[in-house]
Amino acid sequence: MSTSLSWGRHYLMTEPTHYRIDYAINPFMDTEIQPDPARARAQWDTLRATIEELGGRVDVISPRADSPDMVYAMNLGFAATLAEGRRHALLSHMRFPERRNETLTAVEWFDANGWGTAYVGKDGIGPTFEAGDVFPFAGHLVAGTGPRTDEMALKTLAAEMNVRVLCVRTTHSGMYHLDLAFCPLDERRAIICPDALAPESAQALLDLIPEPLVITEEEALSTFAANSIVIGRTVVMPSCPDRIRTVLEGWGFTIRIVEMSELHLGGGSVRCVTNPLDIVVGRDLPVVYGGEVIPT
Numbered sequence: 001m002s003t004s005l006s007w008g009r010h011y012l013m014t015e016p017t018h019y020r021i022d023y024a025i026n027p028f029m030d031t032e033i034q035p036d037p038a039r040a041r042a043q044w045d046t047l048r049a050t051i052e053e054l055g056g057r058v059d060v061i062s063p064r065a066d067s068p069d070m071v072y073a074m075n076l077g078f079a080a081t082l083a084e085g086r087r088h089a090l091l092s093h094m095r096f097p098e099r100r101n102e103t104l105t106a107v108e109w110f111d112a113n114g115w116g117t118a119y120v121g122k123d124g125i126g127p128t129f130e131a132g133d134v135f136p137f138a139g140h141l142v143a144g145t146g147p148r149t150d151e152m153a154l155k156t157l158a159a160e161m162n163v164r165v166l167c168v169r170t171t172h173s174g175m176y177h178l179d180l181a182f183c184p185l186d187e188r189r190a191i192i193c194p195d196a197l198a199p200e201s202a203q204a205l206l207d208l209i210p211e212p213l214v215i216t217e218e219e220a221l222s223t224f225a226a227n228s229i230v231i232g233r234t235v236v237m238p239s240c241p242d243r244i245r246t247v248l249e250g251w252g253f254t255i256r257i258v259e260m261s262e263l264h265l266g267g268g269s270v271r272c273v274t275n276p277l278d279i280v281v282g283r284d285l286p287v288v289y290g291g292e293v294i295p296t
Helices: 038-051 102-112 155-162 199-208 217-223 241-250
Strands: 010-014 057-059 077-081 087-091 116-119 134-137 141-145 164-169 182-184 188-193 209-212 230-231 234-237 254-257 293-296
Touching: 010 038, 010 199, 038 057, 038 234, 057 102, 057 134, 077 155, 087 102, 087 155, 102 116, 102 217, 134 182, 141 155, 141 199, 155 293, 182 230, 209 234, 209 241, 241 254
Parallel strands: 010 057, 087 116, 141 164, 164 293, 188 209, 234 254
Antiparallel strands: 077 087, 134 141, 182 188, 230 234
16 A cells, blocks of 8 residues: 655645635636635535544634635645754745735744745746645655746745755646646545646656546536545545545545535635645655756
């Protein structure tokens, strides 16, 4: 059996207190269709409780009234403990100005909790970077570029974390973050939707995964199945079609479904609202001093 992921048991989440659809910056958002606040809160609470029931830990950052998308905490920044033991977060520089105020509160939280912080860009100046595009897998920090993250940002990402970054190009407007198309499951397995990526990037990522669970465009967009998290051998998912369930259970995973329909209205699901804080360079990613970016 493959070794379980050593990260993914400690998350940062933002309460959905101010979650609403004030603008449309992805194909899922429609200002005429607003989430039900009580249902959104109940779904968020259930997800948090599920993580804690499975032995995970959740830290909560206060939401901003002017940032209705802040509930999607995955995009606040990429955080990891560096090889020398220092905790460090590279703050996101959001593509759309509507989301940039989120970073103002995120940096305060990281600073107050003992994390160092850095930026690739700020206030619309410099390359954009959104942490929903970044995952450790198979010795690489896999980073999606295109709709939300600029390729130029990856040099800073690699250097700040002293890791090897594999650049893959996202080309699908509906899977604008890599976390909608890619989900590491354990050291050998991952969910992937190749239709989200440029052909050469899809092949590079498939080559990296010894045992891929390939899902279709329709499965990715209609079920958000790739936008899941893994705690040990349990996959916490918003939905799991029978075909995907058969594969996952055959690999020894347990499935926990958490209803996230209200959060889907803003274009995110389980992964989008949970930002892992327990990634460790030197354990989950090899140390590459000065960093390295591998294009595809």
